[in-house]
Amino acid sequence: MEAGWLGFYMLVTGCFASLFFSWLCDRCSGHMKTILVMMYMGATLSTAWITLMLWHGVIPFSTVSLYVSIILSGLFVNGAVPLFYEMAAEITFPIPEAISSTVLVWSNCFFAGIFLLIPMIHGVGTLWMTWSILGAFLLSLPLLLFLRGNYRRLRLDQGQPDPA
Structure with missing residues (x-):
């Protein structure tokens, strides 16, 4: 029952965060x-907070700490989803938005399916999941930093000339 409430609060926070960050x-x-x-x-x-809390108690475990860390994770991760769709449309412009969003949805479903099938292997466990999610964020940060956001579509929508 506790896991259900954690998921509920994480998703609701993420929904409101996606609206706020899209507005921002x-x-x-x-x-x-x-x-x-x-x-x-x-x-x-x-x-990292969640992972270190679950990994041999590096950070002392408490229900409040678990709720705060999960809710913050949902806020940042789920709040970023619409921004990634928008950024993909910007980067791939003049390719239609439907194509870039389809590629994102397909790749998300594909890798989520693999991610969820791995625990079915006997003896694998689930602690690796938090470590792999942390690793994915750590890998994504440098990729985001080197991403060149050209905003050509935004300039066209605003009636500005395209420098390209």
Whole structure:
């Protein structure tokens, strides 16, 4: 029952965060990459908190600490989802948004399926999951930093000339 409430609070927080961060990106146009990097730093820290709490008690375990870390993780991770779709549309412009979002959805489903099938292997356990999620965030941060956000689509929507 506790896991259900953790998931509920994580998803509800993520839904509100996605609305807020989408609104924020609209107000701070041209700074989506910066917002995504900050959100993934928060996701990395909150996931590290969860991982270290579950891994031999490096951080003392408490229910309050678990709730706060999971809710923060949901806020940063789920709040970033619409921004990644928008950034993919910006990067792949003039390719239609439907193609870039389809590639994101397909790859997400594919890797999530593999991720969920691995625990079915006898004796694998589940602690590796938190470590692999933390590793994915740590790998994503440098990739986000080196990402070149060109915002050509945004400039076209705003009626500005395209420098390309």
